[in-house]
Structure formats: C-alpha cells, structure tokens
Amino acid sequence: MKSPPGNHFTIKPTTMKRLTTVLALAVVCSGAKAQTGDSTDVKKPDTIRIGNIVIIKKKGDGKKSIDINNDYTSHSPKKKSRVKTNWGVIDLGFANYTDKTDYTAVGNYLVNRPGYPAINGNDLKLRTGKSVNVNIWFFMQQLSLIKENVNLKWGLGLELNNYRYRSDISYKEDGPIPYSNGQFSNAPFIFRDSIGFSKNKLAADYLTVPVMLNFATNHKPGKKPFIISFGVSAGYLYSQRNKQKSEARGKEKNKGDYDLEKFKFSYIGEIGLGPVKFYASYAPKSMYENAMDIRPYTFGLRFSN
Structure with a gap:
C-alpha cells in the first residue's frame, strides 16, 4: 500500500542520539529536584558540564538551559625547545x-743589538x-x-x-735589518730596539x-x-x-x-x-x-x- 501524500521527514541516527541524551538528562534533573524538595537547600553550581553537554541554571527564574557543543579543541602543552x-x-x-x-x-728571526745580550726567553716575558x-x-x-x-x-x-712586553723589542714584517750596515730582509723578524718604550x-x-x-x-x-x-x-x-x-x-x-x-x-x-x-x-x-x-x-x- 502506498503512503498517503503529504509532508514527511527522516530523523538521522546522530540527531536521535543527541535528543535521547538531552531527554535523559532532563528526567534526571527533574527527579533530583523532587527528591530534595523537603531537605535543606544546598548551594549548587550554576553550570554542569558532561562531555560536550553544558547545563546552565539561571539564577533569576530557576530555568535550566541545555547546550550541546560539537566543537572540541585540544590544547596540548607547547613542546619545550631543545x-x-x-x-x-x-x-x-x-x-x-x-x-x-x-x-x-x-736563525735570523731574532736580530741582536751590538753590545747587548742576545735576545732570549727573558726578553719575551710579559x-x-x-x-x-x-x-x-x-x-x-x-x-x-x-x-x-x-x-x-x-x-x-x-x-x-x-x-x-717588558723589554724593548720590536716586530718588522720585512725591510732593512738594524745594525747590519744596510742589509735587507724579505722575511719578518724581531729585533732589540735602540729606544725605550712605556x-x-x-x-x-x-x-x-x-x-x-x-x-x-x-x-x-x-x-x-x-x-x-x-x-x-x-x-x-x-x-x-x-x-x-x-x-x-x-x-x-x-x-x-x-x-x-x-x-x-x-x-x-x-x-x-x-x-x-x-x-x-x-x-x-x-x-x-x-x-x-x-x-x-x-x-x-x-x-x-
């Protein structure tokens, strides 16, 4: 037999599951209120969270509102840099x-001054x-x-x-060699200078x-x-x-x-x-x-x- 003409709709399984959950929570809340009617009032929290479902009790008229939040964001702690x-x-x-x-x-790296001791470790002391x-x-x-x-x-x-340095030694990259009657060096050398340095x-x-x-x-x-x-x-x-x-x-x-x-x-x-x-x-x-x-x-x- 054909169904009579007219408007009809289909309830998705996920929607039915949410409605069932909401109705069950409403029954539980009503029963809890009836059982505590004759007892001493105890201050209860204004908000109850069960998973993604939040029950909010308004202070003014005592009504309850139920909110289902399908958005879930995971906030994992930031990993510490190594x-x-x-x-x-x-x-x-x-x-x-x-x-x-x-x-x-x-060799010729150290040039001595005539009449003075040869350059040695004491002259290089600091x-x-x-x-x-x-x-x-x-x-x-x-x-x-x-x-x-x-x-x-x-x-x-x-x-x-x-x-x-403590002593009066000088560095030369190259050039005329002191105390040598005009000899020339193409290599660097250290020589005992003829003046004193502060x-x-x-x-x-x-x-x-x-x-x-x-x-x-x-x-x-x-x-x-x-x-x-x-x-x-x-x-x-x-x-x-x-x-x-x-x-x-x-x-x-x-x-x-x-x-x-x-x-x-x-x-x-x-x-x-x-x-x-x-x-x-x-x-x-x-x-x-x-x-x-x-x-x-x-x-x-x-x-x-």
Missing part, C-alpha cells in the same frame, strides 16, 4: 703563554697584569642531549689577545668557533644551575699588530705579517654557577709559524644572560 641561545656573551681575562723556544736555533684577553661571542647555543643535563654547546665570536705590545685577534660538551645540574626553579664544559676551539688570525709608545717616536701601531700562525687550535673549558663562569683555554701548538715555539693560554670570567 636549543637555547645566549646573545652577546663577554669574556674578560688575561693572556699569557708558555715559551718552549730553542733560542739557539731561531707584564702579566697588563696582558689581557677579551672575547666577544656573538652568540652561544646549546642543544639538549639528555634532559638538559648533558648538552652540546657551540658559538661564534672574536678572540682578542694583547701581549704586553708601552710595547703584540696584538693577535682571531675569529673563533668553540665547540664544547656541557654538563649541568640543579635545574630546579629559582636555583642557579652548576655547569661544567670542556671542548675545543678553532680560530682564524685576521689581525696582528705591534703597538708601541715612546718619547722618541710617540704612539705607533704597525700592522703586518709577523710570522704568526694563521690558524689556532685550543683546548677550552668553563665552570660556574648561573650567568658568571670561569673560563680557560690552552693552545698545544705554537702561535708562531716557524722560528718560535710559544703556546698561548687565557683565563678569566665569562658573563652571559
């Missing part, structure tokens, strides 16, 4: 070196308190390897070393990349972590100059190639609490390319944010 970056780290310290030169085998090291790190980054307790650390910056230093500046393995403890909130790092650094010599001050010549700053090694490899380390650390470095090879065997080291304080 990489940390410090910008503008500054080192302030001292520069010095160990001298292992065999002065009997330096004014310790005035020989300084300043490092300017553009950035320092560290990658967490094991729960921020073990990290890989690296950076990029300028390593600036000033070696302040300031006499060799500056050696490097573009340096450090890489370290970092260990850190005590990551509790409000506590300064204790850290210790050790590794290596590689530097490229981009500037070398002999800066002097005297009454006879005034201030002089002579740039040139003084036989310093172009590349510098060092063992490095740091230790400390929070933003202030103690740092040190030591180069196992000579800072000079040929004649001299002088191995530089630095130490001081590191300041970071």
Whole structure:
C-alpha cells in the first residue's frame, strides 16, 4: 500500500542520539529536584558540564538551559625547545703563554743589538697584569642531549689577545735589518730596539668557533644551575699588530705579517654557577709559524644572560 501524500521527514541516527541524551538528562534533573524538595537547600553550581553537554541554571527564574557543543579543541602543552641561545656573551681575562723556544736555533728571526745580550726567553716575558684577553661571542647555543643535563654547546665570536712586553723589542714584517750596515730582509723578524718604550705590545685577534660538551645540574626553579664544559676551539688570525709608545717616536701601531700562525687550535673549558663562569683555554701548538715555539693560554670570567 502506498503512503498517503503529504509532508514527511527522516530523523538521522546522530540527531536521535543527541535528543535521547538531552531527554535523559532532563528526567534526571527533574527527579533530583523532587527528591530534595523537603531537605535543606544546598548551594549548587550554576553550570554542569558532561562531555560536550553544558547545563546552565539561571539564577533569576530557576530555568535550566541545555547546550550541546560539537566543537572540541585540544590544547596540548607547547613542546619545550631543545636549543637555547645566549646573545652577546663577554669574556674578560688575561693572556699569557708558555715559551718552549730553542733560542739557539731561531736563525735570523731574532736580530741582536751590538753590545747587548742576545735576545732570549727573558726578553719575551710579559707584564702579566697588563696582558689581557677579551672575547666577544656573538652568540652561544646549546642543544639538549639528555634532559638538559648533558648538552652540546657551540658559538661564534672574536678572540682578542694583547701581549704586553717588558723589554724593548720590536716586530718588522720585512725591510732593512738594524745594525747590519744596510742589509735587507724579505722575511719578518724581531729585533732589540735602540729606544725605550712605556708601552710595547703584540696584538693577535682571531675569529673563533668553540665547540664544547656541557654538563649541568640543579635545574630546579629559582636555583642557579652548576655547569661544567670542556671542548675545543678553532680560530682564524685576521689581525696582528705591534703597538708601541715612546718619547722618541710617540704612539705607533704597525700592522703586518709577523710570522704568526694563521690558524689556532685550543683546548677550552668553563665552570660556574648561573650567568658568571670561569673560563680557560690552552693552545698545544705554537702561535708562531716557524722560528718560535710559544703556546698561548687565557683565563678569566665569562658573563652571559
């Protein structure tokens, strides 16, 4: 038999499921109100949430409204980055070196002054308190390897070393050799000068990349972590100059190639609490390319944010 003509509609299963849920909640709420009619009134919350269904009781007329929210947004906590970056780290310290030169085998690199002792290790000794090291790190980054307790650390910056001499020695890139009756040299050399200097230093500046393995403890909130790092650094010599001050010549700053090694490899380390650390470095090879065997080291304080 055919169905009689007229309007008809179909209820989707999902809609029927929601209507059934709403009716069931309404019955439960009505029963709960009837059972508590003779008891002492207890203040109830104005809003009840069951999954995506929210029941709101209005204070004024006591009516209830039921809202079904089909939108669900999951807010997962933001994942903590494994990489940390410090910008503008500054080192302030001292520069010095160990001298292992065999002065009997330096050849023509050292030029002696007639009537004076031959240049030796005493002439290359430094004014310790005035020989300084300043490092300017553009950035320092560290990658967490094991729960921020073990990290890989690296950076990029300028390593600036000033070696302040006690004696009156001078550097020459080439040119006439003093006290030699007009002889000329095409190679750099050091000679004992004929005047006294109130300031006499060799500056050696490097573009340096450090890489370290970092260990850190005590990551509790409000506590300064204790850290210790050790590794290596590689530097490229981009500037070398002999800066002097005297009454006879005034201030002089002579740039040139003084036989310093172009590349510098060092063992490095740091230790400390929070933003202030103690740092040190030591180069196992000579800072000079040929004649001299002088191995530089630095130490001081590191300041970071």
